[in-house]
Amino acid sequence: MSFAFATPFASTRRVADYLAAVAVCWLTAAVALPLRDRLDLPDIVMLFLLAVFVVATLLGRGPAVVASFLSVALFDYYFDTPHHLLFLGDTEHVLTLAIMLAVGLVTAQLVSRAAAKADDAQARERETRQLYEVARDMAGARDGTEVLEAARHYLSDRGLSGNLVVADDDRLADRAEGHHLTGIASFPLRAGTKVRGVLAVTPLDDRTGLADTQHRAVEALASLAALALERIHYAEAAQRAELLVADERLRSAVLSSLSHDLRTPLTTLVGLADTLAEGRGTLPADAAETAGVIRDQAQAMHKLLSDLLYMARLKSNSAPLRREWQPFEDVVGSSLRLAENVGPDRHVIIDLAPDLPLIFFDAVLIERVLCNLLDNAFKYARPGARISLAARLASAYLEVSVCNDGSEFPAGRIESMFGLFVRGTNESSIPGAGLGLAICKAIVEAHGGSIWAENCVGGACVRFTLPRLTPPAVVSEDEP
Template sequence: VQPHLSFAVSDVEYLITFAVMLIVGLVAGQLVARERHSAARARQREAHTRLLYEMARELGSALLPEQVADISARALRAALDADIHLWLPDANDTLSLDAPASWEDAAIARWCHDHGEAAGQGTHTLPSAPCLYLPLQATMRTRGVMAIHAADPTRLSDPDNRRLCEAAATLAAQTLERLHYIDVAQHTLVAMESERLRHSLLAALSHDLRTPLTALSGNAETLRNALARAQRPEAEQAGLLVEDSRRLARLVTNLLEMARLQAGAVTLRQDWLPVEELVGSALAALGPALDAHPLTLELAADCPLVYGDPLLLERVLVNLLDNAGKYSPPGAGISLSAAREGDYTALRVRDHGPGLPAGDAARLFEPFSRGERESAITGVGLGLAICRAIADAHQARLEAANAADGGACFTLWLPWRDAPAAPFDGENSEHA
């Protein structure tokens, strides 16, 4: 427009043309800048997606938590020029806080783990912190904390970068949870195989030892009687041999019963039983094992009949009484009571020994578990486990507690049922 290279305009139309062209140029420039920004964002998201895909593929073959940390660190270092550190919880779900680097804060990591929320750079919780703390939140629980330290802290405030960090933390958490369940499955498989092998060995040994032990016990008793009739001094040693053979026979019987119960090979042959007969058969099976302990029987006159397998319930009383005799000092009394209490028939065996050890009393009912690992008292810790298994088979409860005035008390709670009515014989009634 004349004159050239000056702002002197002779016609107002030129000003209008200039304004329109300027507006068009500004709008076009803004649209192009916006499209360029959107294209850059799309390329960045594509790069993040590719990075997460590569990270997920590598994490799929990870077998150790250290590999998870290394793969996550390489991925975020390539994308954000950032360093990371993983804090993982121990067996008690407590965050293991090792010596942190200069940019790490163990207190913030513990808070992040306990609350399951992000903290640090770019968040509303302690935004002045030099790095970002993300909880490794998996399906079941928090698997740890990921601390991310970028060379440029402002990059952690970018929404796309923040989403990348959260996605990486989620992948790491899922991988750690997968590793945890793999470890649990391996331990469970080893435990199952060990338990199956142990049951097979117990069953085989019990069957092979039962016959010679029965013969040994019978021969020892015959020898004792013969020596006693001849009034020989060796009769006392023969009596000890009889007691030891009976004790060993009970131990083998317990091993066999435990193997059968845990294998599910026991069929209950239930019937109505008077408590007096059940107690009498148990005492007869024990023989002289309780001779050193005064036995007190407290059987309620109105005690109802119990419904169960006679042999198995007898085994429960035998094991409980034998256990009471072992852990009571010579001369200490043992009491056996039976009475109906509410909807149950309660059978109690109480001794006056040292009582149950401090801790969880339920642990005593586990196989091969004893109150004291090193003890002069014979046994392998199967008697109470067998009692619990038999009680469970009868839908009953077996509890253990310390008595108020000393000693241990074991209570078998058998569900109470209405006993069938005795058949009425009218002809015999008339003759009577």
């Protein structure tokens, strides 16, 4: 072990320091002895005092004490009268010894403090430089692996090893246990209010804990690692968002192009099929029936392409809102007239709050939302079931709901029902392409509202909100 070699070396060095103190005192005596008859005793005392000061400055407190006693003894033996007689009991010698001891101890203490401050300043400068280097390395890191590599290099210089686990949530204990993360000390990598991971540190030697300086250094390292992981997280999120935006733009462009190019031939096909179906007198019955089926399917395809084209326009923000202050009751009535699946066996219950204020919205677009929701409610309702359309005032919104007595939304898929080409039942005899709710979501969010779906007793409901703004003041024509 390193301690077996460190102890003899330290002892040898201390013995050399004491021998050097003795040598300095004898050297001072050798220099002053030829001048004994030319110098006064106070001058010779000052020489020995200088020797004690030098020893205290260079060698420390213990050698300074030895130098003080030896200097007094040499002064008394060689310079004080009678010569070559050692007598340390008088008051003058005691006072001289006390002064030399005081000078030696005070000097050694001052030098020790200055050396400690210098060492501390160098250590802080070295620590700052190393933190700067690891911060620079982490600033250029592209993933958690590079952050861990920089952290391990920093820890190895301090006799430590570390392991890093990047977490996507605050359940660090479970995540650490799953990765077999062990160590004497664990430091959460917290950036703001989010914990990005945990850093576990273990000494490379047999120690069972971290020193205070090591603990502070690892805390600083954990802060840098947390900031680096936070930056990497948001950089990856921004990259994913850019890819999603580019993908959405490409899909909208393709849908818009296909829808636009196919609408013209489909319009022609609908017209020809309609002409054949109406010429019943000139066609056999089965041919006329087939022509009617072709017309109906072509109309359904035409509606699908129209929805695709409209959805592409909404996604590309090329369908501007034409909002006006108007009563919501009017758009409810027009939506019921336009809904496709209204039949004699369908019972629609209208429940509108009394004295609804004017709402600022695009009547054509909100009418389309209500038509899509009513169409879905009619398609998935049981025969003879009731459909309800209600509107009530909330704090800052108008909340509208369309519910039916029929099948519920699939469990676990309610949040995804507003995606493109998502249907409640993938394999179903009910016609549809899964665009109605996606169009509703785009229109409602363009108005600054929100839309959601939920299951109710015996059926399903879709609710959406429109902002309840303050209408402008009406100025009378009679006012100046």
